[in-house]
Structures are given as C-alpha cells and as structure tokens.
Amino acid sequence: MSALILISVLGALMLYLGIYGRKNLLAPAGIVGLLGAIALLATGWHIPHGLLAGMLEFDRLATGFSIGMAAITALIFLFGPDYYQRKQWHVAEQYALMLFSLVGGILLASWTNLLMLFLGVEVLSIPLYVLAGGKKRSLRSSEASLKYFLLGSFATAFLLMGITLLYGLTGSFDMGKLGAFMAAQAAPHMMLNFGLFFVVAGLAFKVGAVPFHFWKPDVYQGAPTLVTTFMATVVMMGAIAGFHRFTAVTGMPDALAHTMALLVLATLLVGNLSALRQTNFKRLMAYSSVSHSGFLLLALLSNGPTVGTTLLYYTFTYALASVGLFILFTVAKRANHGAEHNGIFKGLFAAKPWTALCALVLLLSLAGIPLTAGFIAKYQVFLLAIGAGWLKLMGFGVLMALLGIYYYVMVARELFLPAEQPVTFSLAPLNGLAVALCTAAVLALGLWPHLPF
Numbered sequence: 001m002s003a004l005i006l007i008s009v010l011g012a013l014m015l016y017l018g019i020y021g022r023k024n025l026l027a028p029a030g031i032v033g034l035l036g037a038i039a040l041l042a043t044g045w046h047i048p049h050g051l052l053a054g055m056l057e058f059d060r061l062a063t064g065f066s067i068g069m070a071a072i073t074a075l076i077f078l079f080g081p082d083y084y085q086r087k088q089w090h091v092a093e094q095y096a097l098m099l100f101s102l103v104g105g106i107l108l109a110s111w112t113n114l115l116m117l118f119l120g121v122e123v124l125s126i127p128l129y130v131l132a133g134g135k136k137r138s139l140r141s142s143e144a145s146l147k148y149f150l151l152g153s154f155a156t157a158f159l160l161m162g163i164t165l166l167y168g169l170t171g172s173f174d175m176g177k178l179g180a181f182m183a184a185q186a187a188p189h190m191m192l193n194f195g196l197f198f199v200v201a202g203l204a205f206k207v208g209a210v211p212f213h214f215w216k217p218d219v220y221q222g223a224p225t226l227v228t229t230f231m232a233t234v235v236m237m238g239a240i241a242g243f244h245r246f247t248a249v250t251g252m253p254d255a256l257a258h259t260m261a262l263l264v265l266a267t268l269l270v271g272n273l274s275a276l277r278q279t280n281f282k283r284l285m286a287y288s289s290v291s292h293s294g295f296l297l298l299a300l301l302s303n304g305p306t307v308g309t310t311l312l313y314y315t316f317t318y319a320l321a322s323v324g325l326f327i328l329f330t331v332a333k334r335a336n337h338g339a340e341h342n343g344i345f346k347g348l349f350a351a352k353p354w355t356a357l358c359a360l361v362l363l364l365s366l367a368g369i370p371l372t373a374g375f376i377a378k379y380q381v382f383l384l385a386i387g388a389g390w391l392k393l394m395g396f397g398v399l400m401a402l403l404g405i406y407y408y409v410m411v412a413r414e415l416f417l418p419a420e421q422p423v424t425f426s427l428a429p430l431n432g433l434a435v436a437l438c439t440a441a442v443l444a445l446g447l448w449p450h451l452p453f
Contacts, residue, residue, distance in 0.1 A: 002045055003037040003066065004106055010034070011099035018092020026095050027080045027430075034074040041067050054174070055113040061308040065109035065241040068316040072233045073102050075323050075434050076226065082428040083226045083330065094134060097127035098230055105238025111245060114163045114173040121159060121206065124238050125152050128231060132223040144222025151205065151215045159202025165195030175249045182250060193255045199246060200256065206239035207293045208286075210266040217274075220286035221340075225333075228282060229326040232289055233319035240296050240315050244308055252303045260301045261393060267294035268400040275407050279341050281329055284407060285322070288366065291404055292318055295381050298397055302384035310380045317373035317445055321362040324438030327431050328359050335423040342411050347419025355427060356415045358439040365442045367408035368401050373445035380449075 010033035017025050039045075041063050058066070077095070084091045104124030111117045129152065133145030167173055169191055170181045182192065205212040220228045252260070271291030278284035292314075299310050332344040349356035365374035378401055385394035427435075 003040045003070070004103055006033060006037045006040060007070070007099055007103050007106070010037075011096040011103075014092045014096035014099065018090075018096075023084075023091050024081075026092055027077045030077045030080075030095055030099065031074050034070050034077070038067050038070050038074075041070070054176075055116045056107070056110045057112045058110050061244075061312065062110040062241070064309075064312050065237060065315075066106045068312060068319070069102055069105045069109070069234045069237050072237070072316070072319045072323060073098065073230070075320075075437065076229055076233070078430045078434040079226060079229070079323070079327050079330075082431050083224075090134075094131065094224075094227075097131050098227075098234075101125075101127040101131075101230070102234060105234055105241070108238045108242030109245075111242065112175050114166065114175065114178075117242060117246070118156075118159060118163060120238070120242060121156065121202070124235060125156075125206075128227075128235065131227040131230070132219055134224040134227055135222075138222070140222040141224070142222075144219040148215050148219045151212075155202045155205030155212065158198050158205070162195045162198030162200075162202060165191055165198065169195065175245075179249045182253070193253070196250060196253070196256050197259060200259065203239065203243045203246065204263060204297075207236065207243065207296065208290050209263050209293050209297055210270045210290065213267070213270070213290045213293075216290060217278075217283045217286040220289075221280060221282045225282070225326055225330050228285075229323055232285065232322045232326070236289070236293075237315040237319060240300075240311050243300060244311055247300050247303060248308070252301065257301065260297060261390070264294050264297045264301060264393060265396065267291070267297060268397060272400050272403045272407075275404070278407070281340055281342050281344070281411070284342065284411070285325070288404065288407070289322075291400065292366075294400070295378060295397060298390070298393060299381045299384050301393075302381075302388035302390060304384050304387055306380075307384060310377075310384060313373075313380065313445070313449065314377040317365065317377050317442060320438045320441050320445075321365045321374065324358065324362045324435045324442075325366075327435055328355065328362075331355075331425055331427050331431065335425045342414055343420075345411065345414040346417045347423050348425060349416045350418065351423070351425045352427065355425070355432070355435065358435050359415055360412050361439050361442060363408045363412045365446070367405045369405070371443070371446050373442045373449070376446055376449040 010030065013029060014026055101124050104120050107116060107120030107123060111120055129145055129149040132148050133141050135141035166178055170177050208216045268291055271287050271294055275284055275287035275291060278287060296311060296314060299307055333340060336344040365372035368374045368378040382394050382397060
C-alpha cells in the first residue's frame, strides 16, 4: 500500500514540476521515486496481508509483478529524456499519466475483490486513452486514441456484465465467496458460466487475445513510441497478473477451459500469421505481442501451482526485450528520417557493432532461441501444458513458436545488411544504458532463470 501511495504522489509531483517548467527533473525524479517504490515492495514495509477490508492482498506473486512493472517503468523513464528532448509542452503530463496507469497495474496484480478488479482495469486504461493520442498533429495518433477508447469501452461493458452476473449469484464481490460458491456446485450452472465468460472476454481485450486484438496494430503504430513501449510491457504485465488472480480462484471449469483453448488456438494462429505479413516494425511488434498473449493464455489454461511464477517470468523477460528494441527502433527511425519499416535497421552493425549485437540478442529472446530468457519462458509454458494434459495444444504451440522465429530472424537479418544510403545512428548515453541493462538481464535470466524467482 505504501508503494501505491508513493507512486500516486510521484505522479502528482510530475505535474507540479511541469507547472514550473522543470522538464529536466522529470525523468530523474520519476526513476528515484520508482526505485523507492521497489524498495518498499521488496521489503514489505507497512504492507499488511489484507488491505481495504481484504480487497487487496500483496502476496509474493503480487509483489513480484508490482516490482517488475515498476522496474520496467523506470527503464522506460531512462528512455524519456532523449525521446522528449524536442518536445516542450505537456511532457510532465505524459510521465504522470504513465505513473497513474502503473498504479492500475499494481491494483490488478493484487486484487481480491471484483470491484477492485474493475477499478484496476479502469485506472490502468484511462490514462492510456489520452497517451495514445499524444501526437496532436498526427491523424494516425488521434485514430489510435479513439479506437482504443471505443474498443476499451466495449471491453469494460463485458467486464461489468460478468461482474454483475457473478454478484447476482453470490451476493458478494469477494473472490473467496465466489470460489466457495463454485465449489458447492454439483452441476454446471448456466448463469455462472455466462458470468465467467464475460469477465474473461473483458480481460482478454486487455491482453490482446483474438478476437479482441483488433486495437493492437493500429494503436501500437499510431501512439508515440514511448507510449507504445509502456503499453507493450507494463500494461501486458498488469493485465496478465489480473487475469491470473481471476483464474486462480475460479479454476478451469470445463466450459471455461474449452473456451480458453479456442482463444489460445486463435490467438497463436492469427498473431503469427499476421506478423509474417508486416513490413512496419511497430505493427509487427503488435501482432507478435498477440502471439505472445497466446502462450500466456496457454499457461493460464494449464492452471498448475507454478503458473503464477511462469507468467511473471515470461512477461518480465518479454518486457525487457521489448523496451530495448523499441529504444533501438527510435534510434533507427531518426536515422532514416521518420521511416518505420523493418529496413531502417540496415547498416546498424557496420555503424555500431555492439548495439547491433544487443538488438540481435533481444530479437532472439523474443523468438525463443536457447541461451536467452525467451527460450526458458516458452519452455516453462510447454511444461505446464504437458503437466495439465493439453498435449495437442502444446504441439500446436511449438509449431507456432517455430513459425514465430522466422519474422524475428528476418528483422535480425536487416541489422547486418549494408544501408542503401549513408545513415548516422545516434544513441544517447541513457538510451545506451537502458539497452545494455535489458540485454544483460535477458542473457542473465536465460542462463540463471531461477535467480530472482
């Protein structure tokens, strides 16, 4: 709870610094504050096991997700000074909105009450509707903001319908009472199944699962790159954490399990096949994110005792690789006069060999190549699927993982091709530090996966 308060106050401080034009202090203050929040979370200082009449609970897994989201946000803030160096107005608001959205992510990681689930989803999402339209003179950015808002509103309606049905059955928003109600049912209950389906549909939108994924490519492409980075990492972690807390209580009734299996199949297939066709890097990352959502849903479907730790490891390592790649994408985009196609990485190895090797490691991690954290993440998901008896689904997942290697390798290939015209890649020191930290973490967690877990 102390970390939630600290991050909220930190967001208000960002606005205060913006009023007085102290743009140079925004990122340093934000990073120091986030490190303080991580320290509070890691030490458990002033955090009882039950908060707000048991509506929040910071158990070990919730604390892990919260620390992970705060750490990724701090890395994104390292990216901020260079990204916003040409922008003079409303910079403080961008930092503040990301911090407020982070609060929603932490609420999703620790909720035990359906009202707090709804609050977490809304606190996570509402700042993003504004952030997605951060490029005021860009029609594509305005379109991204509007699409995300409209589709997000539909997802909220699904979520509220599900919560209403579950409340009507149990007379309580408490997940413990819902679990007890489900345990007492000797036969399938139609109203219960509808409630579960609606909540799952609302949460599936937040993780970008098919058929609730249509917002991702347009929003990723239209939003400012720093905002896209936040959405691809922190938002994914928060949504998956909230999803896991729901399925951990409800379990996997047959009807829900079959629905989730169909979601996994569709998400893996559509995400990977769509990514193969993309020439725009941000759209490729959007569709590849859809495919990663499929693997995460497969872990949720398996519903074993180690699911939470696997989800934390997968989302955190995925976030590390994504942050590093989006930073390098921004560097390459500037060097190529604003172009966003995959070919903008050409000539990077010739100009900056170590930077290109970092990009290669990050891409291979997303592809799931051995000796990287991405390989361990997918391997753990497949082990869970085998243990739960989803052998055919696991085999399909392996096939899709192999297919996913292709489009990541095609981007990696561009790193080593000569540029068609002279380009100058300029990597700011803080950006270089963030990329180096992401690369080192991806390699370390690939070699010693149980080190922080």
